[in-house]
Amino acid sequence: MNPIPFNRAAVTGREAEYVTRVIAEGPLHGDGPFTRECHAWLERLTGSPKALLTTSCTHALEMAALLLDLQPGDEVIVPPFTFVSTVNAIVLRGARPVFVDIRPDTLNIDETKIEAAITPRTRALLLVHYAGVACEMDAIMAIAARHGLPVVEDNAHGLFGAYKGRALGTFGTFATLSFHDTKNLSCGEGGALMINDTQYVDRAEIIREKGTNRTRFYRGQVDKYTWCDVGSSYLPSDILAAYLLAQLESHDRIQRRRHELWTRYAEALAPWASDNGIRLPIVPAECQHPAHIFYLLMPSLEARTRLLAHLRSKLILAVFHYLPLHLSDMGRRFGGAEGQHPITEDVSDRLVRLPLFFQLSDEDQARVIEEVMAGGTAS
């Protein structure tokens, strides 16, 4: 019986060739030819006017927080059911995360609860499209417009996702992508900042290059470069961009296989799920999802613990997901307490993610399906 991991990063064939080319021809530093190609791909794939590769989605979120000039005392609305980086970007600026609970169906921020959380100190809405299934963007963009607030999309899950035909990551002033090796496309560690309001492009390039105008210098727009703003080093080596380019060029194959696997889980598990009070992912009709996560919502924490243990005994690694951020040590420092965000607290106890990756074979997936049904019944 071979072990089935939860995830293995896709490898599609040309990664080594492209990396070898960087080693042979250089440059190794950032913003070389491969980075430029990746930017063009990301802009084409999403329709976003400007992509900037970053060293991670975490860093792209930090850039967004810098570009929004978040200050101590400012508040940013964010769901508590997300990765820590979403919130760290706010906290690093001295600003305060204000959590708004999620919807029970898509597990995205509950747009009907946003307005009650807005105060005179609110500076932005920071959203996550969980599993790449869109938040209720019509309602959210209307709230943002009514209150004059910028929207940032943490789109780490949602490259290739869409809402009413429009790509995720094109709604907010900024959106961030992740190419960590747990994501659909990866270069190990990497990310991108997508800029939809082009007035921020110049400053974003400066912040990403240590607060200097080196990007303009490279383009021949200035004859020397200088320190002009705050900044850090957020650009990845062209070695990583070379790896990522191979993945971008193969995105059709990767996505096709992920969708096959996702759909097979959904179809094979549906009758069992409805017989056993288990909920499968809900994708509203206006949402096109990118097959990033296939999850089960078990009836209880005990049922989840039992299922995970059963799968482990069969050498299958399934995993839970986010713990409620408001109940973490850091979250409690911002006033987080039990019972504040009941949907997040409940879902976080019951959710299981099944193995879903490009190289997962049909045989291995069949084994996962069989063992899930064997280990996840009500009895």
Ligand SMILES: *Cc1c(COP(=O)(O)O)cnc(C)c1O
């Ligand atoms: C993966 C992830 C991140 C962090 O991505 P890195 O590229 O590892 O920094 C941030 N937010 C969400 C929602 C994620 O899933």
